[in-house]
Amino acid sequence: MTKTNTEDYLRMYTQMVRIRTFEDNANQLYLSAKMPGLTHMYSGEEAVAVGICEALTDDDRITSTHRGHGHCVAKGAEFKEMFCELLGKAEGYCRGKGGSMHIADQSHGNLGANAIVGGSMGIATGSALRAKLQGSDDVTVCFFGDGATAQGLMYEVMNMAALWNLPVIYACENNGYSEYTKTEEIAAGSITARAEAFGIEAHQVDGQDVLAVNELTQKLVARARKGEGPFFIELMTYRYHGHHVGDINREYYRSKDEEKDWKENRDPIVRFRGYLVEQGIATEDEIEAINAAVEKDATDAVAYAEAAAYPDVSEVDMHVFAA
């Protein structure tokens, strides 16, 4: 085990814990009626965002989804600006104008969450087209869920990405549910076969295994940089919460036993923590120290955001047009 790997592994662990902790706090803000509107929890899917984003640089772009907090954290965003955005405060990433479903963090290459299912597939593919046209070696990852595979846009842009060998990676987070409906009820045939029909190399990977996700993504990113893209990854994962924070009584579409099984036996954080300790990369005490530091960071950021100012009403018609 090299030193570099140790650092990488601990950062991946920390980033996954940061996502889970962010979501736990966001959920509490909702339950205590401190957060306007709704939000969609990423809990359970941490290994997907972290495994992928840890294979990217700040120059690489991502597009995100309505369930986007995980991508945002994994791509390098700060808690303070994120919680401010969730609470509609002026210091949020989007000055409170976007909220949970539209957080964008351009400084780290996050082109934004998108509240139209599949809506960012064109944007991601266009970002990759720009990279190719301008001779830039950055790669764009398009995150979307299994539900978005039902959108026609996906097939239009995959066709063009394949025709033009664009450096884009389509990352399909298959969490088993398309909102309140089982994926098998909305998707005929295989998901990877959809990409293969365009001649796009497609992989399926255990989305609860951060190292497997990271290893595959690193390889694909390197190849995409050399012009061998596009690629498609189906990441098998699970959404711990409902479709959104208000979707609490959900036994009509998903059993508690099923949820329990994923949480107890396949949790990406528990699994990776066990691996780190077993391999001697970190001690239980070091892990606990990481968890505590993240928890404190989140608590401080929430307190900061709660006290932060709302945007001045004069901002309401600002940013409709760019100068």
Next chain:
Amino acid sequence: MREITLSQAVNEAIAEEMRRDPTVFLMGEDVAEAGTPFKVLSGLVEEFGTDRVLDTPISEPGFVGMAVGAAMTGARPIVDLMFGDFIYLVMDQLCNQAAKQHYMSGGKLTVPMVLRTNMGATRRSAAQHSQSLQALVAHIPGVKVAMPSSAYEAKGLMKTAIRDNNPVVIFEDKLMYQDKAPVPEEEYLIPFGEANVKREGSDITFIATSSMVQVAEKAAETLAAEGISAEVIDPRTIVPLDEATLLASVKKTSRAIVIDEGHQSYGVTAEIASRLNEKAFYHLDAPVLRMGAMDVPVPFSPALEDITVPTPEGVAANARKLCAGEMIYAA
């Protein structure tokens, strides 16, 4: 001054901007070797190559969405939408994605893209290739809308659009592609939000867009012979709208007809007429009149199609009544 066609003017504007700025590129269906069905873009692929003049599959939402992403990350795409009627296909990408990125990101993201498309009936192309859908786009905050009325405007507005940092939709009248107008050899740009007073007058103001500018000018010519002096104003962009010039004219003439080739109901004419009523009501001697396309899908038969759009005769007839103090619509 030399005269060139509207089609040549658009082509020149794009070529000049592509030479000036390497981040500008073109994409759309049959834009390269074919130069579009109207041949507006002929010759560009020979000069700029297939890297900057990209033929796309027939996937309007896909390539418009890609233009949004390219624009958000440092390119200036010009997207060619072969017929304005296809704008319905790209509404999510244009109105939910392109139009809102700058606002939703609190000013961090910009989408400097141009969507050039067309409008205009009486080409015998029936209901799905003849619509003038500028009102649909103008309704959405975050998109600018330009409507050139001649080759001169087509060139100057296109160049401004390409340099603008926002999504801009340009509606060209497909029946005017071969119309010639004086266009300077030297470079010029037409700023957005500056109306052009095409003809001065004192009795009534015609506010007309795109194809309807010619219609208004012909009506004004007829009326002049009868002693009615009509002012003709071309807003050139409907978003942003040069309200000040329109109001100043209407306050002077105290009568107005607003003419646009889009459907009359809930349309561009309704919006402009409403603003004149709100802001110049006490200067008016007659109700502000709207003249848009009839509220019917555009019919194929020439016998029917021709009566769906405003004509010089129709505009002149309504102007005579307004100036005589006669009611157009019975109370």
